Amino acid sequence: MSTESAPAPQGNVAEEQRPRIAVSALTTNLREYGLIIALIVIMLFFQFTTSGTLFKPVNLSNLVQQNSFIIVMALGMLLVIVSGYIDLSVGSVAGFIGALAANMMVIWQLGPLSNPLVVSIVCLIVGGLIGAAQGYWIAYHRIPSFIVTLAGMLIFRGICQALLGGGSSVGPLPDGFKALSSGFIPDVIGPLTLIPPTVNAAGKTILGSGLTLHMTTVVLGLIAVLAYAYFGVRTRRKRERHGYEAEPFPLFVIKTLVASALALFLVYEFASYRGLPVVLLVMGVLISLFVFVTKRMTIGRRIYAMGGNPKAAQLSGINTERLTLLVFINMGVLSALGGLIIAARLGQAVPAAGLGSELDVIAAVFIGGASAMGGVGQVIGAVVGGFIMGVMNNGMSIMGVNVDWQQVVKGLVLLGAVIFDVYNKNKA
Amino acid sequence: MTSTILEMRDITKTFPGVKALSNVNLSVEEGEIHAVVGENGAGKSTLMKVLSGVYPAGTYDGQIIFQGQECQFKGIHDSEHKGIVIIHQELALVPMLSIAENIFLGNEHASYGVIDWDANEARTSALLKKVGLREDPKTLITNIGVGKQQLVEIAKALSKEVKLLILDEPTASLSEKDSQALLDLLLEFKRQGMTSILISHKLNEVNRVADKVTVIRDGRTIETLAKQDISEDRIITSMVGRSLDDRYPPREPDIGDVVFEVKNWSVYHPIHAERQVIKGININVRKGEVVGIAGLMGAGRTEFAMSLFGRSYGRRITGEVLLKGKPVDVSSVSKAVQHGIAYVTEDRKTYGLNLIDHIKHNITLANLGGVSRHSVIDDMRELAVANDYRKKTNIRASSVYQMTGNLSGGNQQKVVLSKWLFADPEVLILDEPTRGIDVGAKYEIYTIIARLAAEGKAIVVISSEMPELLGITDRIYVMNEGRIVGEMPAADASQEKIMRAIVRGEGKAA
Numbered sequence: 049m050s051t052e053s054a055p056a057p058q059g060n061v062a063e064e065q066r067p068r069i070a071v072s073a074l075t076t077n078l079r080e081y082g083l084i085i086a087l088i089v090i091m092l093f094f095q096f097t098t099s100g101t102l103f104k105p106v107n108l109s110n111l112v113q114q115n116s117f118i119i120v121m122a123l124g125m126l127l128v129i130v131s132g133y134i135d136l137s138v139g140s141v142a143g144f145i146g147a148l149a150a151n152m153m154v155i156w157q158l159g160p161l162s163n164p165l166v167v168s169i170v171c172l173i174v175g176g177l178i179g180a181a182q183g184y185w186i187a188y189h190r191i192p193s194f195i196v197t198l199a200g201m202l203i204f205r206g207i208c209q210a211l212l213g214g215g216s217s218v219g220p221l222p223d224g225f226k227a228l229s230s231g232f233i234p235d236v237i238g239p240l241t242l243i244p245p246t247v248n249a250a251g252k253t254i255l256g257s258g259l260t261l262h263m264t265t266v267v268l269g270l271i272a273v274l275a276y277a278y279f280g281v282r283t284r285r286k287r288e289r290h291g292y293e294a295e296p297f298p299l300f301v302i303k304t305l306v307a308s309a310l311a312l313f314l315v316y317e318f319a320s321y322r323g324l325p326v327v328l329l330v331m332g333v334l335i336s337l338f339v340f341v342t343k344r345m346t347i348g349r350r351i352y353a354m355g356g357n358p359k360a361a362q363l364s365g366i367n368t369e370r371l372t373l374l375v376f377i378n379m380g381v382l383s384a385l386g387g388l389i390i391a392a393r394l395g396q397a398v399p400a401a402g403l404g405s406e407l408d409v410i411a412a413v414f415i416g417g418a419s420a421m422g423g424v425g426q427v428i429g430a431v432v433g434g435f436i437m438g439v440m441n442n443g444m445s446i447m448g449v450n451v452d453w454q455q456v457v458k459g460l461v462l463l464g465a466v467i468f469d470v471y472n473k474n475k476a
Numbered sequence: 477m478t479s480t481i482l483e484m485r486d487i488t489k490t491f492p493g494v495k496a497l498s499n500v501n502l503s504v505e506e507g508e509i510h511a512v513v514g515e516n517g518a519g520k521s522t523l524m525k526v527l528s529g530v531y532p533a534g535t536y537d538g539q540i541i542f543q544g545q546e547c548q549f550k551g552i553h554d555s556e557h558k559g560i561v562i563i564h565q566e567l568a569l570v571p572m573l574s575i576a577e578n579i580f581l582g583n584e585h586a587s588y589g590v591i592d593w594d595a596n597e598a599r600t601s602a603l604l605k606k607v608g609l610r611e612d613p614k615t616l617i618t619n620i621g622v623g624k625q626q627l628v629e630i631a632k633a634l635s636k637e638v639k640l641l642i643l644d645e646p647t648a649s650l651s652e653k654d655s656q657a658l659l660d661l662l663l664e665f666k667r668q669g670m671t672s673i674l675i676s677h678k679l680n681e682v683n684r685v686a687d688k689v690t691v692i693r694d695g696r697t698i699e700t701l702a703k704q705d706i707s708e709d710r711i712i713t714s715m716v717g718r719s720l721d722d723r724y725p726p727r728e729p730d731i732g733d734v735v736f737e738v739k740n741w742s743v744y745h746p747i748h749a750e751r752q753v754i755k756g757i758n759i760n761v762r763k764g765e766v767v768g769i770a771g772l773m774g775a776g777r778t779e780f781a782m783s784l785f786g787r788s789y790g791r792r793i794t795g796e797v798l799l800k801g802k803p804v805d806v807s808s809v810s811k812a813v814q815h816g817i818a819y820v821t822e823d824r825k826t827y828g829l830n831l832i833d834h835i836k837h838n839i840t841l842a843n844l845g846g847v848s849r850h851s852v853i854d855d856m857r858e859l860a861v862a863n864d865y866r867k868k869t870n871i872r873a874s875s876v877y878q879m880t881g882n883l884s885g886g887n888q889q890k891v892v893l894s895k896w897l898f899a900d901p902e903v904l905i906l907d908e909p910t911r912g913i914d915v916g917a918k919y920e921i922y923t924i925i926a927r928l929a930a931e932g933k934a935i936v937v938i939s940s941e942m943p944e945l946l947g948i949t950d951r952i953y954v955m956n957e958g959r960i961v962g963e964m965p966a967a968d969a970s971q972e973k974i975m976r977a978i979v980r981g982e983g984k985a986a
Contacts, residue, residue: 286856287856290856290859290860292856292859344852344853344855345848345851345852345853346844346845346848346851346852346853347851349837349841349844349853350844352830352833352837353830353833353837353841356830356831356832356833357826357829357830357831357832359826359827360826360827360828360829360830360841361830361841362788362809363785363786363788363809363819363821363827363828364809364841364842364895365786365809365810365812365813365842365899366809366810366841367808367810419832423830423832423833424832
């Protein structure tokens with residue numbers, strides 16, 4: 049049997065340990081960074097085929113605003129899939145929440161309750177309740193999640209359409225609400241003009257780009273990059289102080305430098321347009337939160353254990369039913385947030401909002417390396433997977449590829465990514 | 477006038493690290509009922525898997541001669557083709573299909589893929605008559621009892637023109653009445669000239685129907701007894717007769733007051749609601765004491781332990797658990813763990829480990845509170861804990877970041893043990909702690925058990941290996957069919973006494 053490995057003789061263990069750690073650090077890192085490298089390659093490919101449109105600041109802002117709802121929902125879906133379940137209802141729930149929000153703000157005239165902030169909070173709570181209702185059957189009655197959420201997909205799409213009175217849309221939504229998707233953070237520091245333009249008598253710019261930077265964005269970006277580097281170094285120091293070998297130092301430096309350079313490049317891009325999109329900030333906060341929860345918190349650990357072996361998790365004292373319920377409540381809240389983002393971006397609620405997006409969300413998680421069997425998957429993987437889908441959508445649209453063929457390409461990429469993963473695992 | 481139908485010569489089968497069979501010989505004559513007996517893990521089932529081609533030719537050494545021809549079976553298909561049919565302990569019927577569909581599964585009367593149901597059902601009726609089962613061939617398997625399912629399996633075997641029928645523990649899950657009927661059926665087949673091999677622990681049954689008995693122990697043939705020599709005493713001596721040398725670490729018990737007590741514990745089967753699995757058990761364990769629970773497979777020991785541990789098995793559980801004289805609530809696993817009870821499962825792959833995660837995460841899983849503050853895990857503390865237990869229990873791995881799925885059985889067992897040691901229990905229930913692991917690792921596990929007892933823990937060891945219980949425990953309960961049928965100090969116990977208590981329910985008198 050391949051799972052049986054003969055116990056190594058004692059003397060060799062210490063000698064073998066060092067190179068093995070280096071090799072394993074390299075292979076795990078390769079697998080992890082492979083995805084990010086794939087994203088960069090895809091971006092460069094589209095940068096080339098769209099003759100530079102992809103990386104234009106305005107297009108990057110668009111790209112983020114178009115795909116943020118997929119990534120927000122992918123965070124919830126990652127936990128669902130790691131737990132060993134699936135949720136097909138997220139697109140319909142998002143559509144329903146959009147319709148609910150629009151009705152509350154535009155049609156129903158609820159007075160102070162029609163305030164966008166209040167509406168958003170109510171909608172997130174409703175999303176959580178929907179998640180709880182579905183999760184209850186899955187967790188406590190062991191009804192397969194595929195079936196429960198398939199039912200949810202039909203039910204909430206139906207309610208969404210009913211709320212919108214058949215085929216019509218409800219809008220326009222208040223500007224304050226739309227800022228969630230299409231707004232940018234205010235520049236509290238004030239813009240900085242790089243190289244002020246020198247204009248000649250004829251009114252023609254002869255020197256300087258006249259480029260102004262959104263300084264709040266720049267400062268926030270610098271803080272984020274410095275924090276990233278600081279925490280990286282601190283963790284490394286801590287490991288060394290405890291006498292444990294971290295990843296090889298050159299690898300660490302390269303990793304930090306490349307990540308920082310990429311981040312600074314993006315910061316520059318956003319700062320040279322209208323600053324950081326609000327939705328990107330929301331997304332960034334959520335991504336950090338979910339990375340922390342999955343990597344550092346006990347509940348995250350328990351979710352992975354439950355997905356890896358539910359019986360063993362239960363026999364280790366983990367309340368797997370309650371945990372399942374929580375995972376679906378979380379999914380419901382994030383679906384609701386996704387629904388709000390979609391409605392805010394469109395400026396109105398439409399019956400088809402979020403239609404089919406569950407498939408994009410699930411694809412993002414699987415491209416990101418999660419296992420359909422549960423127990424395996426990373427937040428960063430799902431996020432990068434989401435961006436890969438988003439960049440392909442955006443790039444192919446700019447190239448003028450027909451929507452039909454876009455689907456074919458996305459399907460092939462999903463299949464290819466998973467085959468690559470399985471092949472890698474079997475080889476290891 | 478008899479002739480030898482089957483001869484197995486010098487069969488040797490090795491698994492990684494374990495020699496399951498060494499030079500086993502078995503010779504079966506035409507028309508007899510030949511019983512193969514031995515303790516759990518002696519190698520009976522492995523031998524039958526070699527015979528039926530589950531382990532194909534080439535993966536073992538030795539010869540199989542069937543009806544005068546040497547056979548090299550590459551799979552079950554080959555052996556069935558020759559007329560050797562094995563009925564496994566766990567029945568291989570599809571519950572939601574009918575009797576007729578099951579009997580001819582993969583072997584349907586059909587032309588061009590279209591099944592002739594009338595022919596199937598007519599033949600099924602004839603077969604059911606032969607085995608004395610009065611059921612409509614269209615009845616679903618799930619709607620008939622285990623006893624009748626066993627008969628369906630036999631009917632299925634008969635449909636394949638069986639020459640040698642092998643039954644692996646056929647009566648293990650049958651009631652007394654069904655067992656008798658099954659044995660009668662075997663005798664009837666014998667009158668018709670069929671040869672059978674019967675694998676069983678139940679010596680009274682063996683005594684009743686067998687013409688010959690072959691005893692297997694530790695993967696070796698001990699002896700074959702002819703009809704006139706068969707007696708329970710003789711078989712028992714032969715089954716367990718091995719010496720207890722220093723395979724167990726020395727230990728000086730320091731036994732204190734009663735720590736853990738179970739009173740009147742009863743449990744019903746989770747699916748068959750009327751079946752009582754555990755019938756009013758009372759046990760107690762003292763501080764620093766190692767208590768064994770002996771019994772055969774199916775005695776209800778695991779069910780008992782799991783029902784204690786947060787009601788992880790069974791329904792309608794009644795009874796009381798006392799820790800240091802005070803009743804405690806053990807209705808969920810986390811409550812049981814909080815009260816200091818730990819259960820180390822017999823099935824580490826299914827119930828013990830997350831095989832797709834590494835050693836470190838597995839060790840801390842039952843006590844994440846011990847490596848975290850405000851629900852945030854302290855990575856360094858966790859790593860230190862994992863390395864500490866890796867050293868303490870001598871887990872052989874490249875690092876604590878090795879996947880548990882890639883470890884050997886013995887090392888996996890040490891990871892599961894470490895997990896529960898880190899939860900720091902008062903009472904540790906170990907279910908078959910050395911199943912499927914090699915002798916060296918066994919000794920290490922025994923050493924850990926002895927050390928824990930010396931630290932003042934109360935330890936319960938469930939084991940089917942009697943020498944192990946005699947070697948490491950202070951006191952032994954004997955369990956059979958959901959009851960405690962005997963209790964004895966380990967010093968007074970012997971394998972014969974335990975076996976007698978199991979077989980005859982004489983434990984208390986002996």
